[in-house]
Amino acid sequence: MPAAAVLHPMASPETAEPCDVLVVSPGIDTYGPLVLAFSALAGETIGEIELAIRYYKGRTIAITGTNGKTTTTELIERLLRAAGIDAVACGNYGVPVCEVVMRDPQPEVLSLEASSFQLETIVTFRPEVSVWLNFAPDHMDRYPDLESYRRAKLRIFENQTAAETAVIRHGEGITGIAAKQVSFSTESRDADWWSDGEIIHHGGEAVLNMIAGSHLRGLHNSENAMAAIAACEALGVPREAVLRAFDGYAPPRHRCELVRTLDGVEWLNDSKATNLHALESALRSQTRPVVLIAGGKEKGLDYSPVLPLLESKAVAAVTFGQIGGALAGLFGNVLTTDACTTLAEAVAAARARAPRGSTVLFSPGTSSFDQFSGYEDRGDSFCRLVHDLR
Numbered sequence: 001m002p003a004a005a006v007l008h009p010m011a012s013p014e015t016a017e018p019c020d021v022l023v024v025s026p027g028i029d030t031y032g033p034l035v036l037a038f039s040a041l042a043g044e045t046i047g048e049i050e051l052a053i054r055y056y057k058g059r060t061i062a063i064t065g066t067n068g069k070t071t072t073t074e075l076i077e078r079l080l081r082a083a084g085i086d087a088v089a090c091g092n093y094g095v096p097v098c099e100v101v102m103r104d105p106q107p108e109v110l111s112l113e114a115s116s117f118q119l120e121t122i123v124t125f126r127p128e129v130s131v132w133l134n135f136a137p138d139h140m141d142r143y144p145d146l147e148s149y150r151r152a153k154l155r156i157f158e159n160q161t162a163a164e165t166a167v168i169r170h171g172e173g174i175t176g177i178a179a180k181q182v183s184f185s186t187e188s189r190d191a192d193w194w195s196d197g198e199i200i201h202h203g204g205e206a207v208l209n210m211i212a213g214s215h216l217r218g219l220h221n222s223e224n225a226m227a228a229i230a231a232c233e234a235l236g237v238p239r240e241a242v243l244r245a246f247d248g249y250a251p252p253r254h255r256c257e258l259v260r261t262l263d264g265v266e267w268l269n270d271s272k273a274t275n276l277h278a279l280e281s282a283l284r285s286q287t288r289p290v291v292l293i294a295g296g297k298e299k300g301l302d303y304s305p306v307l308p309l310l311e312s313k314a315v316a317a318v319t320f321g322q323i324g325g326a327l328a329g330l331f332g333n334v335l336t337t338d339a340c341t342t343l344a345e346a347v348a349a350a351r352a353r354a355p356r357g358s359t360v361l362f363s364p365g366t367s368s369f370d371q372f373s374g375y376e377d378r379g380d381s382f383c384r385l386v387h388d389l390r
Contacts (some may be wrong), residue, residue, distance in 0.1 A: 013037035020044070020357065023051050026092075028119035029142065047121030052097035054124070060110045062091075062125075064156050065133025065169075067278040068224045069093065069113045071135060071251045076111040083237045083247030087111055092118060109235065116152035117142070125287075126159035129234045130179065131227050132168045136277030165234035169225050182234065184226035186219040193230055195222035197285075200229070204247040208243055215250040218285030224251075237275035238322045254379035255361075256282055259386045267386045270363035271379030276301055279365035283313045289358040290314040291350045294331075295321035296366040296378070303327060303365065307334050316353040320346040322370035343371070343378070347385045 013033045013128060022042035024035055039045040049349035053060070063073050064095070070093045077094075085108050090100045092113040100107060112127070135150060143149040159168055160179035168174055169186035185191035194201045197219045200208040210216050216225055226248070232242050256273040261267070270282045285305070292314050310317065311334040319327040320340040328339035338353070340346040350360045368378040 003116070005075050016041055016339065018042070021051075023048060024121050026115060026121075030117070030120045039105045043167055044123075045121065049091060049097055049118050050122045051127050052101045056097075056101045056371065058105060058106055058110065059235060060112055060127040061129040061131065062110075062112045062114045062127035062234070063131040063133065063158055064116070064119065064153050065131070066136040066275060066283060067273075068133045068227075069115070070272070071221065072131060072224045072228050072248075072250055073111050073113040073229035075224060075249070076231055078249060078339065079111055079228055079232045079242045079245045080109055080235075082236065083232070085109055085237065088197055089113070091115075106209075114156060116149055119155040120152050122155055122158070126161075126164065127156070128164055129231045130156045130164070130166045131158060131231050132156065132166065132172060132174060133223065134169050134277065135172060136275060144372060145324065153362040154382040157313070165231075165356050167230045167234065169223060169227075175310055182230050184223060185231060186222050195219075195226060197222050200226055201300060203296075206237075207239070208246060208320075210246075210379070214246040215248070216246075218256065218281070220281040220285060221251060254375055256285065256361075257379075259383050261387075263390055265351075265354045266359040266364075267388075268361050269341055269360055269379050269382050270361060271276060271375045271382060273363040273365055274367045274375055275299075276303055276306060276365055279363045280306055282286055282361060282363040283309050286313055286359055286361060289355065291354045291358055291360045292317045293320070293350050293362045293382075294365045295319040295324040295327055295340075296323065296364045296368050296372075298326070299322045299366050300348060301366065303330055306365075307331070315355070315358060316350075318346045318349045318353065321366075323366055343381055347382070347389070 016037040019042040020043045022045045024047050043098050061076055063069050073089050073093050077087045077089040087109040088100050088107040089111045090097050091211045092115040159178040162178050164179045164217050166179035167182045170183040170188050170191035183191040184193035186195050198211050257269040259267040259269050273279045273282055291315050317331045317337040320343055324339050331337040338349040340349055354360050362382050368375050372378040
C-alpha cells in the first residue's frame with residue numbers, strides 16, 4: 001500500500017486509490033465527492049495543519065474568525081518577537097505550517113491563522129491559546145448552511161483542556177468548552193478587555209492608547225489588538241514587552257488602507273473585505289460621509305442587513321462585478337446607486353459622486369474571483385486606478 005495519495009490535477013472519484021494517510025488541501029471541499037472517494041480508501045484523512053503539528057515541538061497560538069485573522073496573526077508574531085521570542089506567522093497567512101515545522105531549529109511559537117476549511121481536517125491539533133475573533137455569514141458557496149460553517153470554526157476549541165486558554169470576543173455565545181476563557185469587547189465593559197476604539201482597558205486600567213501608540217484605527221482593530229495582547233499574556237509574556245511593539249505598527253495592506261487624498265476626498269482600499277461582516281465593520285468605522293464601492297463574486301449572501309448602516313453612513317454607492325446588478329437593486333432602496341461592470345468604471349463613477357470632505361471606501365463585501373485572482377490583485381488594481389486619477 002502506498003504511504004500517501006497525491007491527487008493529480010485531473011483526479012476524479014473514479015481514480016481513487018488506497019493510501020495510509022490522505023492529506024487534503026483546504027482548497028478542496030472536504031465533503032465533496034473527490035475527497036469522499038479517496039477517504040474511503042485511506043487509513044486516515046487529515047489536513048496540512050494536522051500533519052505539521054504532529055512534528056512540532058513548540059507552542060501554538062491559533063487564530064480564527066470571519067474577519068481580522070490576518071491582522072491579528074501578524075500582530076501576535078510582532079508582539080512575541082518584540083518580547084524576544086522566536087515566533088512565526090503561518091497557516092492561512094504567511095508561510096505554510098509544514099514549511100515552518102521543517103526549519104532547524106523550529107520556532108518557539110507559531111502564530112497560526114486557521115480558516116474554517118483548515119479546521120475541518122484537524123484530529124489532535126490542540127493550540128495552547130486559541131483566539132476567536134468574531135463570526136458572521138461567509139462561504140455559503142462552500143457550506144450547506146450557516147451552522148455548518150460555525151461548527152467548522154468551533155473545532156479550534158475541540159481538543160483544548162483546562163490547561164489551555166481561549167481568547168473570545170464577548171457575546172459570541174460560545175459555551176461548553178474546556179479551556180479557560182478570556183474575553184474582549186468594544187461593546188461591553190463586562191469583558192476582561194474593553195476598548196472604545198482609542199484606549200484599551202484591562203481590569204479598569206488603561207493599557208494602551210491606540211491613537212498615540214500605533215497606526216491601528218477603528219473598533220475592529222481595537223478588537224484585533226486586544227485579542228493579540230490577551231493571547232500573548234496567556235503564554236506568560238510580560239505586558240511591558242508586548243506594548244512596546246505597537247509603536248509604529250501598521251496593519252497589513254488592503255485593510256482600510258489610505259491610498260491617497262485627492263481634491264479633499266480620501267480613497268480607502270479595503271479589498272480584504274470579502275464578506276458582509278467585513279463591509280459592515282469598515283462602514284461603521286468611518287467618520288466622514290462615504291461613497292461605497294462594493295461588488296465582486298456572487299457568494300449567495302444576504303446583503304439586506306447592511307442597509308440601515310449604509311443609509312446612515314453613505315451618501316452614494318457604486319457596485320460592480322458579478323453581483324453588481326443585484327447589489328445596485330438592493331442598495332438603490334436607500335440611496336443613490338450606480339451599477340458598473342468593471343472596477344475601472346466603478347472608480348470613475350465614485351469620483352463623480354464623491355463631494356469634498358468625503359471618503360470613497362472600496363470595501364467589496366464579497367470575494368474577487370469573478371474578475372481578479374484574489375483580494376490582493378483586486379486591491380492593487382484599485383490602488384493603480386486611484387493613483388491614475390488626475
